[in-house]
Amino acid sequence: MKLPQAQVAVLQTADADEPRRIDEVADEADLKPEAATRAAFELEADGLVAVTEATLEHYELTAEGRQYVYESLPEQDLYEAAVDAGADEGAVSMGQVIGASGLDGPAVDIALANYNRKGYGAIDSGEITADPDADAGGDSEMFALEAVADGRVEDADDDAISQLERRGLLAVSEETVRSVQLTDDGVTALMGGVETAETVDRLTPELLTSGEWEDVEFTEYNVAADAEDVPHGKEHILRQTANRVKDTLVGMGFQEMEGPHVDAQFWINDCLFMPQDHPARTHWDQFALSAPDEIDDLPEDLVERVRSAHLEGVGPDGEGYHSPWAEDVARGLDLRGHTTSLSMRYLSGHEIGELEPPERFFSVEKVYRNDTLDPTHLLEFFQIEGWVMAEDLSVRDLMGTFTEFYEQFGITDLEFKPHYNPYTEPSFELFGTHPETGEVVEVGNSGIFREEVLSPLGVDCDVMAWGLSLERLLMLMYGFEDIRDVHGTLCDLDLLRTTEVLH
Numbered sequence: 389m390k391l392p393q394a395q396v397a398v399l400q401t402a403d404a405d406e407p408r409r410i411d412e413v414a415d416e417a418d419l420k421p422e423a424a425t426r427a428a429f430e431l432e433a434d435g436l437v438a439v440t441e442a443t444l445e446h447y448e449l450t451a452e453g454r455q456y457v458y459e460s461l462p463e464q465d466l467y468e469a470a471v472d473a474g475a476d477e478g479a480v481s482m483g484q485v486i487g488a489s490g491l492d493g494p495a496v497d498i499a500l501a502n503y504n505r506k507g508y509g510a511i512d513s514g515e516i517t518a519d520p521d522a523d524a525g526g527d528s529e530m531f532a533l534e535a536v537a538d539g540r541v542e543d544a545d546d547d548a549i550s551q552l553e554r555r556g557l558l559a560v561s562e563e564t565v566r567s568v569q570l571t572d573d574g575v576t577a578l579m580g581g582v583e584t585a586e587t588v589d590r591l592t593p594e595l596l597t598s599g600e601w602e603d604v605e606f607t608e609y610n611v612a613a614d615a616e617d618v619p620h621g622k623e624h625i626l627r628q629t630a631n632r633v634k635d636t637l638v639g640m641g642f643q644e645m646e647g648p649h650v651d652a653q654f655w656i657n658d659c660l661f662m663p664q665d666h667p668a669r670t671h672w673d674q675f676a677l678s679a680p681d682e683i684d685d686l687p688e689d690l691v692e693r694v695r696s697a698h699l700e701g702v703g704p705d706g707e708g709y710h711s712p713w714a715e716d717v718a719r720g721l722d723l724r725g726h727t728t729s730l731s732m733r734y735l736s737g738h739e740i741g742e743l744e745p746p747e748r749f750f751s752v753e754k755v756y757r758n759d760t761l762d763p764t765h766l767l768e769f770f771q772i773e774g775w776v777m778a779e780d781l782s783v784r785d786l787m788g789t790f791t792e793f794y795e796q797f798g799i800t801d802l803e804f805k806p807h808y809n810p811y812t813e814p815s816f817e818l819f820g821t822h823p824e825t826g827e828v829v830e831v832g833n834s835g836i837f838r839e840e841v842l843s844p845l846g847v848d849c850d851v852m853a854w855g856l857s858l859e860r861l862l863m864l865m866y867g868f869e870d871i872r873d874v875h876g877t878l879c880d881l882d883l884l885r886t887t888e889v890l891h
């Protein structure tokens with residue numbers, strides 16, 4: 389039988405009686421480990437060897453762990469000092485015991501927490517007792533530390549090992565080890581004699597010009613063989629999805645809006661007919677800037693029309709809020725709590741001039757809210773803002789647009805619920821079902837802008853609009869349950885590395 393050189397070497401080095409580690413085989417056969425692994429998989433595909441995989445755990449003490457092996461655990465020191473002070477017969481002052489133990493700095497907290505956990509005694513209002521029956525000298529975690537230091541981890545108790553890992557005294561790492569063993573067919577092949585086939589692993593200009601390529605034998609590629617996993621930088625799934633959202637909306641005929649993250653309350657709230665004493669306008673909801681705290685270039689005519697809408701309403705039967713409206717409040721600068729501020733800038737003509745229906749605009753941008761951090765809320769998130777300006781729009785148009793949009797991300801179970809916004813009438817919220825938990829999750833808010841918003845802006849046809857959460861869309865697409873898995877320092881690197889782009 390003729391085989392490529394690396395396969396012959398692996399076949400001759402492998403054993404029929406027991407599996408041998410591929411790295412050892414490679415060493416002995418004078419092959420690179422990758423070449424030996426590849427050859428082993430090729431031989432396996434031909435049934436000549438069996439490849440097995442095992443996970444080895446390596447245990448190593450951290451610097452703190454090593455220190456305790458040489459000395460003792462802080463809780464052991466505390467126990468000893470407590471017993472010396474007579475705490476096994478009655479409560480004694482904790483300050484005195486700690487002083488005598490020689491513990492200081494963070495070691496004191498470590499000692500107290502573990503003393504308590506291990507039941508060495510009780511700590512209560514500045515006093516400490518020691519359980520006379522506790523065996524601090526025979527501490528199982530100390531025993532495990534010593535076992536690891538001596539390379540006898542198998543002697544240690546599993547619970548003690550996990551405690552040490554939790555305490556940061558021990559680092560456990562995993563290694564995947566592959567081994568090969570000859571199969572019966574492999575033995576038969578060897579007995580029948582194997583020779584090295586001269587194979588060529590790449591096509592060169594020389595092979596082509598000499599015409600030799602017609603006669604040589606090419607190395608076969610095993611595209612199914614396991615390759616080394618090389619972690620590399622990749623686009624964050626949030627960014628990938630933001631880009632997909634943009635492509636999708638452009639495909640639906642929308643143009644992109646741009647604008648400031650820090651904006652005048654005028655654009656963020658006042659244009660949206662949000663009364664100046666609305667609770668959502670306070671620091672409970674929005675982040676205000678201390679410097680600069682105001683801008684002075686608001687369009688005067690528009691300010692006047694917005695003021696009048698707030699005070700007197702719009703049209704002959706209009707009703708305003710009858711509450712105070714001050715221009716300096718409108719000029720105050722905030723981090724935008726929604727990107728509807730951009731919609732106001734564009735709809736007013738302030739950004740790219742007057743617009744004629746039909747028009748469609750969107751943005752996928754960050755917004756900032758003073759929310760309480762939890763699995764579904766962050767202080768900042770991405771909002772998918774959008775609006776359509778046209779004659780005679782209805783809620784049906786809005787629902788149809790969402791159905792079409794979300795379908796492209798595989799979400800077909802949207803639900804709608806009537807809602808209230810000061811700036812839209814009618815309004816509704818959108819919900820989707822979380823693929824893992826089955827929970828119904830709010831994904832967005834929408835509506836048709838009311839006259840009090842459109843009339844001051846100078847728009848005299850209908851405008852339907854929305855703000856959707858990009859992160860919630862991601863949750864429905866990828867099934868993760870905590871928004872902090874994809875944002876910030878607690879993010880789940882494995883999820884970010886391995887999530888495949890869904891199309």
Ligand code: PHE
Nearest residue numbers: 726728833834835853854855
């Ligand atoms: N601004 C709303 C929000 O942040 C979304 C929205 C935009 C609703 C436009 C209606 C119209 O929740």
